[in-house]
Amino acid sequence: MPNLIFLCLTITICLSIFHTNFLVQSLTSSSDIEALKAFKASIKPSSISPSSCIASWNFTIDPCSVPRRTHFICGFTCTIDSTHINQITLDPASYSGSLTPLISQLTQLITLDLSDNNFFGPIPSSISSLSNLKTLTLRSNSFSGSIPLSITSLKSLESIDFSHNSLSGSLPNSLNSLTNIHRIDLSFNKLTGSIPKLPPNLLELAIKNNLLSGPLQKTTFDGSNQLEVVELSENTLTGTIESWFLLLPSLQQVNLANNSFTGIQISKPARGGGSNLVALNLGFNRIQGYAPVNLAAYPLLSFLSIRHNSLRGNIPLEYGNIKSIKRLFLDGNFLVGKPPPGLLATGATVSGSLGDNCLQVCPVSSQMCATAQKPNSVCKRAYRGKS
Ligand SMILES: *[C@@H]1O[C@H](CO)[C@@H](O)[C@H](O)[C@H]1NC(C)=O
Numbered sequence: 001m002p003n004l005i006f007l008c009l010t011i012t013i014c015l016s017i018f019h020t021n022f023l024v025q026s027l028t029s030s031s032d033i034e035a036l037k038a039f040k041a042s043i044k045p046s047s048i049s050p051s052s053c054i055a056s057w058n059f060t061i062d063p064c065s066v067p068r069r070t071h072f073i074c075g076f077t078c079t080i081d082s083t084h085i086n087q088i089t090l091d092p093a094s095y096s097g098s099l100t101p102l103i104s105q106l107t108q109l110i111t112l113d114l115s116d117n118n119f120f121g122p123i124p125s126s127i128s129s130l131s132n133l134k135t136l137t138l139r140s141n142s143f144s145g146s147i148p149l150s151i152t153s154l155k156s157l158e159s160i161d162f163s164h165n166s167l168s169g170s171l172p173n174s175l176n177s178l179t180n181i182h183r184i185d186l187s188f189n190k191l192t193g194s195i196p197k198l199p200p201n202l203l204e205l206a207i208k209n210n211l212l213s214g215p216l217q218k219t220t221f222d223g224s225n226q227l228e229v230v231e232l233s234e235n236t237l238t239g240t241i242e243s244w245f246l247l248l249p250s251l252q253q254v255n256l257a258n259n260s261f262t263g264i265q266i267s268k269p270a271r272g273g274g275s276n277l278v279a280l281n282l283g284f285n286r287i288q289g290y291a292p293v294n295l296a297a298y299p300l301l302s303f304l305s306i307r308h309n310s311l312r313g314n315i316p317l318e319y320g321n322i323k324s325i326k327r328l329f330l331d332g333n334f335l336v337g338k339p340p341p342g343l344l345a346t347g348a349t350v351s352g353s354l355g356d357n358c359l360q361v362c363p364v365s366s367q368m369c370a371t372a373q374k375p376n377s378v379c380k381r382a383y384r385g386k387s
């Protein structure tokens with residue numbers, strides 16, 4: 001009997017020692033450790049340089065234990081209670097590999113930033129399990145395939161940056177269910193199709209240098225009342241830019257250059273601070289017709305480019321009286337007549353270009369006229385049979 005009691009006591013002590021040790025040595029949840037191991041394992045060992053963060057991910061100790069002098073030196077952070085990984089921010093160290101679907105086990109992750117490496121292959125759709133994720137930055141890698149539809153269930157997401165990858169296919173249709181997102185950057189990919197309805201709290205939309213097509217649709221921008229920045233240059237967008245677009249209430253910077261737009265309609269903003277538009281770039285399109293007079297009514301407009309289009313007729317006199325304008329580019333059109341005096345006056349603060357048009361008067365004493373006008377023959381041909 002005493003033997004049995006002794007045995008029980010021993011087992012209890014052993015168990016409690018084991019238990020304490022277990023708690024001390026293994027802070028991080030086992031599923032997080034498993035996910036980190038898988039994350040490292042899907043990176044090619046040959047691409048992990050000895051001085052990089054990932055090289056220090058040596059699982060002989062617990063990832064969240066401190067201090068981290070030799071093991072797990074950098075690349076991630078843990079929650080305050082050291083039980084979960086809440087941030088992965090890799091160093092730009094040319095890591096090459098895929099992103100493991102087991103990333104979905106890091107359920108407390110708030111930031112995932114793999115920018116400036118060589119990750120390739122698809123963005124795993126299991127990423128949709130990261131319900132706390134606020135920042136998803138995969139910029140400057142080689143991810144391919146389409147943007148997983150499941151991404152639209154990431155309700156906490158505030159910022160997506162997938163720019164400079166090789167993503168293809170169209171944008172997820174239910175993008176607008178990302179109710180907390182304020183920044184989307186998908187620039188420099190191979191995305192096709194049109195832009196679906198935008199999330200309601202979006203401030204910045206950048207999809208520069210892709211293969212987007214079709215016109216800008218009102219349904220896309222309906223309710224985009226916070227939208228300040230629209231960067232859609234270098235796509236294959238077509239059609240007329242309609243008057244509702246520049247009247248989106250928060251718009252500040254718009255770049256639609258290097259597309260195939262053919263027309264533009266501009267309405268005057270409401271009187272008394274009706275527009276915050278500061279910069280508008282419509283250069284290198286196929287816009288026909290007259291230079292839109294109503295642009296002169298945008299009270300904060302400081303940069304305007306409609307260069308390299310097919311504008312005809314006179315430069316509106318009103319363009320000489322835009323008080324806010326600092327840079328104005330109307331070069332590379334078929335504009336005629338005489339520029340508004342306000343643009344050429346000595347001491348005028350506006351710079352830019354009126355060159356490569358069909359202006360009859362453009363004094364080379366003005367910097368705006370430094371580039372020569374088109375040859376007469378070209379201008380005659382352009383206006384033959386038209387008024
Ligand atoms: C991991 O760390 C242990 C010591 O904690 C060391 O013996 C081992 O070589 C390390 N492994 C690698 C791959 O660096």
Ligand SMILES: CC(=O)N[C@H]1CO[C@H](CO)[C@@H](O)[C@@H]1O
Pocket residue numbers: 233234255257258281284
């Ligand atoms: C904003 C933008 O993309 N502008 C580019 C349009 O294309 C011309 C000519 O190729 C470039 O010089 C511009 O930088």
